[in-house]
Amino acid sequence: MNHRMIDRNREEGHARLYRDYFSDAPTYTETHFRRRFRMRRSLFLRIEEAVTTHDNYFTQRTDVVGVRGLSSLQKVTAALRMLSYGTAGDAVDDxxxxxxxxxxxxxKRFVKAIVEVYGDEYLRRTNDEDVSRLLRENEQRGFPEMLGSIDCMHWKWKNCQTGWQDRSHLFEDLAESHGPKVRYTVNGYEYNMGYYLADGIYPSRTTFVKTISKPQGKKRKYFAYAQESVRKDVEEHLEFYNLDLQ
Structure with missing residues (x-):
């Protein structure tokens, strides 16, 4: 009762999405795609193909009267928009x-498929080769001994810690101020683990280097600017980094 059926014209939704972003001559450029989907078009299509092959939930079906259902592009796009922007479930309905x-x-199905398809290769503890690569890249960005940037998107830290702690080695280690062993000295203090750039929602840990709130003086202002710039650069351009390299 009180449930209103809406004829959304799903096929038109797919056709519009395809014309705008996935056709041979899309309406929007690759730059628009990367900004709005937070990844390259080629990477999106590889992920979309992988999850569709793994879970036929994403396969487009036709019902008994010949009406086509939602396409994999529509379902994966909706899932990624929620993950990328923290939007409500009906934010992309129109x-x-x-x-x-x-x-x-x-x-839910997308996240489960990603873990099952890519978990063994990418959702694992870093090894020595990973650490060396990350340190080399981040030193070029102006932050020696930095391992990367931590961003829980729009989730609060407590959700990352309690909701994913059993599955994520990274958050499990960081919650206990543990990290890959890296030795360096700053202002006369010796440190024995790498660090991650983080924003203000994270607690005080030796593994987190947060920006300075309301910095005073040139040095502090420069550090805050550099920290925020590099953190955003890492978040925008290194998401699914390993996947994008292949």
Missing amino acids: YVRIGESTTIESL
Whole structure:
């Protein structure tokens, strides 16, 4: 009762999405795509193909009267928009033509598929080769001995710590101020582990280097500017870094 059926014209939603971003001559450029999807188009298509092959939930179906359902592009786009921007489940309904409950289900299935497909290779503890590569890259960015940038998107730290702690070695280690062993000295103090750039929601840990709130003086202002610039650069350009290299 009180449930209103809406004819969303799903096929038009898919056609619009395809024309705008995935056709041979899309409306929006690769730059627009990377800014709005937080990754390259080629990477998106590889992930979309992988999760569709792994879970037929994302495969487009046709019902008994010949009406086509949601495409994998629509479901994956809705899931990624929620992950990337922390939006509500119905935020892309008017464009992608996908209901709130289906978006949430797509998000759950997408995350599960990503863990199952890529977990063994990418969701693991860093090894010596990984650490060496990260240190080399981040030194070029102006932060020697930095391992990367931590960003929980729009989730609070407590959710990362309690919700993902059992699955993520990274958050489990960081919660206990543990990290890959890296030795360096700053202002006469010797440190024995690498660090991550983080924003203000994170607690005080030796593994987190946060920006300076309301910095005073040229040095502090420069550090705050550099920390925030590099952190944003890492977040925007190194998401799915290993996947994008292949």
